[in-house]
Amino acid sequence: MNAEIILSVKDLEKHFNEGKLKALQGITTEIRRGEVVCVIGPSGSGKSTFLRCLNLLEEPTSGTILFEGTDITDPTVDINLHRRKIGMVFQHFYLFPHMTVLRNMTIAPIKLLGKDKATAEKEAMALLQRVNLADRADAYPSQLSGGQKQRIAIVRALCMSPDVMLFDEPTSALDPEMVGEVLDVMKELARSGMTMVCVTHEMGFAREVADRVLFIDEGKIVEEGTPEAIFSHAQEQRTRDFLNKVL
Amino acid sequence: MKKVIAILVSLMMLASVAMAAAETIVVAFNPEYPPFEYVENGEYMGYDVDLIKAIAEKAGFDVEFEAMAFDAVISEVMTKKDTIGVSGISITEERKLNVDFSEGYINAGLIVVIKDGSGLATADDLKGKKIGAQLGTTSDFAAEEITGRENTETYKTFLDAIKDLQGNKLDAVIVDKPVGMALLAGLADDSLIIVDMGLQADWYGIEVNKENPELLEKINNALKELEAEGFFEELAVKYFSNEEAAE
């Protein structure tokens, strides 16, 4: 594992309510190109906050985040330029309801990257093919099932050709029968070499796909390692307790 | 029980007799038009006020004054049989189709108010100029005849027109001679001057509801008597003296 470091997080803290709630208490880690990192932990542990700090949807209270060498927590840095390279998928999809699927996928490349409409749509259609939703290009989000929405949300982010993809519990809001189709897309994405950080409750997915698993509790990384190390040979009692509950 | 009814009936008869004895006529008017009608120390004053009081005395009815906007006067007269309009109202053929008018009682002539130095001297000079007047007055009709409908600006009151003349939004304002004299004397604006261009005015008449020809006849008879007695000369001295002084 000597690939280039994409994200380097150092002493990351995030406090809410003027410090009364310390969601993150000094997180330090690195994410390398091509790596798939799954973040697990009990609810309220701060794992979602950690993920949302990575593209500054949450502004860190202290600490630094280097994205491809640039400290994005520096207020003079134009975060919008860096967010283009950091794709994000939300638990509740957040497709734009007033746009067709195709428009959802092409608006950012057209407006932000200056791509012409034909090129953007060609690229979007290719991505839709990959997730078997080419026939839904002209549908509106309200006409799609939850699984379809999330697959669209993933390819919408991919349209910006990001260097890293963040997934915030992408399957938690789905009916059980739709979880599989979304995980399949994510597995395919991982195989294609995409750098991914996934906050997830899908332990099976983490075990199968992750290069590294982070167990976060009470705002700290309690333990990290390969899936094998975490799921079969956890060193910390807290990790074992959590895994016993969910597995 | 019968007794009570008898008393009530006799009371009602008494009341109606009393009413018949002193019939009350409502005078609808707009007391913003000195010297014809205005308010001074809380009292209604003016040429028209004195005139209608004299008429009432001759014809044997009581008057009750009701102040309102100029364009509300006509609705009152048309919809209420016992209401007359005495408010410097011009007699026109068209209006006669909807209300009855008394004989004309004064034709005071029109004057033109302009800005000093504008060089307008005759009615011909006013052609194509923006002229202001109070809506529905003889001045309004005269302005429309001189400069056309599209160049005539009509206002709720004469003073509104003067404000637009002061604000350079009009070239001239046409107004009844006594009214213009009286109001401008109070305004004390040196930049305005008065020109007599010999414009023809309409006669003023008293508006009477079409359903009340008896009242119209009483008023016309009283007007005749008053004229014979020289009452109008008295009124002219009382209300137009400052006009003579100005000339």
Place this chain on the structure above:
Amino acid sequence: MTVFEEWWLPIKAMVENKEPLTIFQSFYKEIYMNVLQDDRWRMYLDGLWITLKVSFFAILVGTILGTILAVLRLPEVTELRYKGKNPLRRAGDVVLRFLCWFAKFYIDLMRGTPLLLQVLIIYYGVFGQVRVDKLIVGVIACGLNSSAYVAEIVRGGIMSVDRGQTEAGRSLGFSGPATMLWIILPQAAKSALPSLCNEFIALIKETSILSYIALTELTKAGDYIRSRTYSAFTPYIISGILYLLMTLILTKLIGRLERRLRNSER
């Protein structure tokens, strides 16, 4: 002589001779005097045209300005603080803070004072010595007034949009203003549309206040004809019907727009 005049003359003679008219004759008398004679219908149409122009441009001004005001009232904007050291952006932060304060003040001021006073102040105060087209005064006064109401309606619309929509937009790399423009406002507009329709209808009717500065719009046209014919209310009824037509058509158009937006995201 037109056929209308031919029908009119015997009725006119009857009025002059004080003969009673039938209901139909009275009705024709009103129509002839207030509409047909001297091409008076033209006055209503001219007035209608002016009311339409004032309303259209005032709605335009009110909507654009109102939307800007609405954005300046959002917590995301009022609580925005620049923490860096760039002096230019620090100054921009101060300007923005002032604009936010001004937006609130402006909305309170415009909603808290009568439109009539605003019209008079703009006409006599702002354009004191200027020969200005009254139409422009009308557009400015009504537009500025309406913007305050539109601002609160649009603000409500924006706040009804899920916060996640903003996050989705920002995570793609859209700036705050771009997210607002492309993602939030179109959704806000949809939920604000019924209230906006209400506001536009109110605005169309309120332009009648402009008759106070002698703008010959629809109400003034009725006033003008009434001052000639001395009909108690017929010109008002005709003007009223024209206002009703305008607002009904507007309601219909907005209803159609609403349906289209709804269909697209069933």
